Amino acid sequence: MQIRRRPPSPSFSISHMRYQVSVPGSEPQNILEEIVWYKETEVQAQREKLPLSKLKQRIDSVAPPKNFLQALRQGKTQPALIAEVKKASPSKGIIRENFDPVEIARAYDRGGASCLSVLTDRKFFQGSFENLAKVRAAVDLPLLCKEFIIYPYQMYQARLHGADAVLLIAAILSDRDLNYFTKIIRALGMTPLVEVHSLEELDRVLSLDNIELIGINNRNLEDFTVDLRTTEELVNARRSQLQERDIVLVSESGLHTAQDLQFVASVGANAVLIGESLVKKDNPTEAIATLFV
Numbered sequence: 001m002q003i004r005r006r007p008p009s010p011s012f013s014i015s016h017m018r019y020q021v022s023v024p025g026s027e028p029q030n031i032l033e034e035i036v037w038y039k040e041t042e043v044q045a046q047r048e049k050l051p052l053s054k055l056k057q058r059i060d061s062v063a064p065p066k067n068f069l070q071a072l073r074q075g076k077t078q079p080a081l082i083a084e085v086k087k088a089s090p091s092k093g094i095i096r097e098n099f100d101p102v103e104i105a106r107a108y109d110r111g112g113a114s115c116l117s118v119l120t121d122r123k124f125f126q127g128s129f130e131n132l133a134k135v136r137a138a139v140d141l142p143l144l145c146k147e148f149i150i151y152p153y154q155m156y157q158a159r160l161h162g163a164d165a166v167l168l169i170a171a172i173l174s175d176r177d178l179n180y181f182t183k184i185i186r187a188l189g190m191t192p193l194v195e196v197h198s199l200e201e202l203d204r205v206l207s208l209d210n211i212e213l214i215g216i217n218n219r220n221l222e223d224f225t226v227d228l229r230t231t232e233e234l235v236n237a238r239r240s241q242l243q244e245r246d247i248v249l250v251s252e253s254g255l256h257t258a259q260d261l262q263f264v265a266s267v268g269a270n271a272v273l274i275g276e277s278l279v280k281k282d283n284p285t286e287a288i289a290t291l292f293v
C-alpha cells in the first residue's frame with residue numbers, strides 16, 4: 001500500500017485576497033492517509049505546546065520500561081495475548097459506550113493477558129495519552145502504545161506516558177524512518193512492534209537489523225476487509241527467515257473465536273493482538289477465557 005504525505009497545497013493572492021488551490025491528489029485516498037495527514041498537524045500543535053527538549057527532560061523521572069518481548073516469549077497463554085484497550089475505530093465506530101480504560105485493563109489482567117495495547121489516537125479511535133498513563137498506573141503488565149507514529153516526538157510522548165513498546169506501521173514509514181525509529185525506541189528502553197500487511201512490507205522489515213517482533217495485520221486498511229489467511233500467507237512465504245532470526249510473530253485484528261486463535265497459532269503466530277471481540281463484551285475477563293479453551 002502506498003501512503004503519501006500531505007502534498008503542499010499552493011495558494012495565491014489577488015487584490016489582498018488569498019486563494020487555496022485544490023490540486024489533484026490533495027485529498028487523502030484511504031483512511032491511513034487521512035490519519036497520517038491529520039497526525040502531521042496534530043503533532044505540530046503538540047510540539048508547539050511542549051517542545052521536544054522539555055518533553056525529554058520529563059522522561060527522566062518516569063519508571064523504567066518493562067520487557068514487552070520477554071512477556072510475550074513467556075506467554076501466560078498459548079498463543080500469548082496482547083489485549084487492546086480501544087473505545088472506537090474507523091471500521092467499527094464506537095465499540096464500547098461506557099468505556100473505562102482502567103476497568104477494562106484490569107479485567108484483561110485478571111483474564112491472563114501477557115501485555116496490553118492502548119490506543120492513544122484521539123480523533124479516529126477516541127483514545128489518549130492520558131488513557132495510557134492511567135492504565136500504566138493501574139496495572140503491571142507491559143504496555144504497547146498504539147499510535148500512528150510518523151515523528152520521533154511521538155515515541156518520547158509514548159515513553160513519558162508509560163509505554164514499554166511502540167507500534168510502527170511499515171505502510172506509513174520509509175525504510176530510513178523505520179530503521180531510525182526502531183533505534184530511538186530501543187534507545188528509550190522500549191520494544192518496537194513493526195506491523196506489516198503484505199509480503200513487500202514484510203521483506204522491507206526483514207531487511208532491517210535487530211528486528212525481534214513483527215505484527216501481521218489481518219485487516220486491509222484500505223477497504224477494512226479482514227482475512228486471517230494474511231498471517232498464514234506471510235508466515236509461509238518467509239518461515240525459515242522468521243525462525244532463524246527467532247522473531248516473535250503477532251497476528252493482529254479480526255480474531256473472534258477460539259478456532260481463529262488455533263488457526264493463526266497453527267500457522268506460526270506466537271501471539272495475538274485482540275481488540276474489538278474483547279472490548280465489546282460486558283465481562284472481558286470471561287471473554288478471554290472463552291478464547292483460550
Ligand SMILES: O=C(O)c1ccccc1NCC(=O)[C@H](O)[C@H](O)COP(=O)(O)O
Nearest residue numbers: 089090091092252253254255274275276
Ligand atoms: O480497525 C480499524 O478500523 C483501523 C483503521 C485504520 C487503521 C488501523 C485500524 N485498526 C487498528 C488495528 O490494527 C486494530 O485495532 C487491532 O489490530 C485490533 O483489531 P481488532 O481485534 O479487530 O479490534
